[in-house]
Amino acid sequence: MKRFVVTALVVAVAVVPMFAQAPAGWQVRADRSTNATDPDGAGDIKFTTIPGGFRAANPTAAIYWNPANTAKGNYTLKGTFKLLEPSGHTNYYGLIVGGRALEGTDQNYLYFVVAQDGTFLIRKRMGDRMPDPNAPARGRGGRGPQAITEDVARAPHAAVQKPGADGTSVNTLEIRVAGDTLNFVVNGTVVHTMPKGTVVTDGIYGIRVNHLLNVEITAFGLVK
Numbered sequence: 001m002k003r004f005v006v007t008a009l010v011v012a013v014a015v016v017p018m019f020a021q022a023p024a025g026w027q028v029r030a031d032r033s034t035n036a037t038d039p040d041g042a043g044d045i046k047f048t049t050i051p052g053g054f055r056a057a058n059p060t061a062a063i064y065w066n067p068a069n070t071a072k073g074n075y076t077l078k079g080t081f082k083l084l085e086p087s088g089h090t091n092y093y094g095l096i097v098g099g100r101a102l103e104g105t106d107q108n109y110l111y112f113v114v115a116q117d118g119t120f121l122i123r124k125r126m127g128d129r130m131p132d133p134n135a136p137a138r139g140r141g142g143r144g145p146q147a148i149t150e151d152v153a154r155a156p157h158a159a160v161q162k163p164g165a166d167g168t169s170v171n172t173l174e175i176r177v178a179g180d181t182l183n184f185v186v187n188g189t190v191v192h193t194m195p196k197g198t199v200v201t202d203g204i205y206g207i208r209v210n211h212l213l214n215v216e217i218t219a220f221g222l223v224k
Helices: none
Strands: 004-006 019-021 027-031 045-050 053-058 061-071 075-083 092-100 108-115 119-126 149-156 169-178 181-186 189-195 203-209 213-223
Touching: 027 045, 045 061, 053 061, 053 203, 061 092, 075 092, 092 169, 108 169, 108 203, 119 181, 119 189, 149 189, 203 213
Parallel strands: 019 045
Antiparallel strands: 004 213, 027 061, 045 053, 053 213, 061 203, 075 169, 075 213, 092 108, 092 203, 108 119, 119 149, 169 181, 181 189
């Protein structure tokens, strides 16, 4: 029988001073927009606890992680994301795995995220010199020699719930690591399967929420 191993909370540490609050034990790193046509919002990032999870109110894109939360080998990471209101354009939110050196210039992780337009995105983050964290990359090397993201997959899928009449939507995301196979799941439906290959999934797991979003995250953790 599966059970959730809910993320532990320890002591408050800040990586980026651009936030007003953070749960104990969690670190926050912002990705500021450098795109003049897609600027960040005003104010501070707020990452707070709610019953059963967290809330991320993001004027700026950010990742959230607790260094104590690591996964290795075969595992499933799962989280339920409630978008509280749509942003003015497409922005993504979801899970990260395989995190290494998240505080420094050599940050690395894989993220699996969804957006209000019904699309999902799987992308590698490699390094610190991202010219525009809110723009799509164009494969390995991205938008030039300074870009360090790589799209693994991006597509619309009927499993991704779009905001309803009240402006909210709920999507449960899973990353399933089983041997050399990775499955990416939305609301119980596998939306993408791929060989693990050189993709690193051992490491820190956490959350990514892009800018101009307000999201609640519950039932977050490893499924045993």
